Amino acid sequence: MPRSPNASPQTQAVLQALAHSHPTWTHGYDLSKATDLKSGTLYPILRRLHDAGLLDARWEESPIAGRPPRHIYQLTAKGLAVAREKDRPAQRLKGALT
Amino acid sequence: MTPEEWNEGVRNEAEHVEDLEFRRDVAAHLRREHWMTRFRTVVVPTLLFAAVFTCLGLALYELFGRGQVETQANLSPDDVMRFLNSPNQIWLRVPWGTVALGFGLGLLRQSAGAVAAGGGLSVLLLWTVAPVLWAGGLLGVAGTPFEFIYDPNTVLAAAAWAGLAALGGQVLRRRFGTSHRLSQG
Numbered sequence: 074m075p076r077s078p079n080a081s082p083q084t085q086a087v088l089q090a091l092a093h094s095h096p097t098w099t100h101g102y103d104l105s106k107a108t109d110l111k112s113g114t115l116y117p118i119l120r121r122l123h124d125a126g127l128l129d130a131r132w133e134e135s136p137i138a139g140r141p142p143r144h145i146y147q148l149t150a151k152g153l154a155v156a157r158e159k160d161r162p163a164q165r166l167k168g169a170l171t
Numbered sequence: 172m173t174p175e176e177w178n179e180g181v182r183n184e185a186e187h188v189e190d191l192e193f194r195r196d197v198a199a200h201l202r203r204e205h206w207m208t209r210f211r212t213v214v215v216p217t218l219l220f221a222a223v224f225t226c227l228g229l230a231l232y233e234l235f236g237r238g239q240v241e242t243q244a245n246l247s248p249d250d251v252m253r254f255l256n257s258p259n260q261i262w263l264r265v266p267w268g269t270v271a272l273g274f275g276l277g278l279l280r281q282s283a284g285a286v287a288a289g290g291g292l293s294v295l296l297l298w299t300v301a302p303v304l305w306a307g308g309l310l311g312v313a314g315t316p317f318e319f320i321y322d323p324n325t326v327l328a329a330a331a332w333a334g335l336a337a338l339g340g341q342v343l344r345r346r347f348g349t350s351h352r353l354s355q356g
Contacts, residue, residue, distance in 0.1 A: 101184045112200035144180030
């Protein structure tokens with residue numbers, strides 16, 4: 074059976090972090106801290122999720138003058154559904170163990 | 172969002188945080204991205220061009236080169252086979268030289284169009300010069316007088332001018348053509 078593109082533990086960690094902060098828009102740095110992923114892993118995952126239509130990304134103007142605009146991220150409705158679907162087996166397993 | 176916009180967003184993110192480790196990590200990530208992009212857009216197409224047209228050059232030599240050697244130099248079939256089987260340093264220099272040239276031109280302009288121009292130059296060189304040089308070099312090994320149907324210097328110059336014209340066209344197109352500004356939002 075082919076492996077789902079969103080099946081890696083790192084991608085799942087990103088999906089869960091974004092789902093927990095939903096509907097608030099999140100910065101890349103906060104996601105890096107929440108998932109403990111380095112940039113080389115985190116940003117390619119964000120790009121893949123965006124390309125798959127699971128993630129919205131947009132520019133946010135900096136409130137501090139002279140600072141460049143930065144990206145903020147939020148799961149789309151489809152992305153939120155995928156994140157919740159991925160979270161369900163873990164919750165079921167957790168419920169069975171307690 | 173384009174790859175450039177993604178990278179710009181990542182770079183800007185690092186400028187917003189005080190975490191030095193994160194900033195170093197982002198810088199390393201962007202350097203890797205830069206080299207990977209360059210590899211995909213310059214090295215791979217150039218090597219592909221060179222490989223494909225090396226094969227074409229060899230095929231053309233098989234079609235036309237052998238005939239030239241046999242008819243013009245009045246060699247016996249045994250001599251021809253001996254020449255064809257002997258190692259030839261001139262021939263070996265041609266594909267590697269053109270790969271380097273195509274790569275250099277592509278790197279210089281850092282765009283797909285320039286890679287195509289560099290590749291085109293490789294094509295011209297390999298296609299037209301290699302069989303002639305190969306035949307001439309092989310005959311030179313044996314010291315047999317051989318008159319080229321095509322003068323290699325003329326062909327080489329024509330190929331170089333064609334490559335330069337392609338590169339010049341690319342430069343002009345970039346300077347005076349329509350530019351696309353990255354949109355934000």
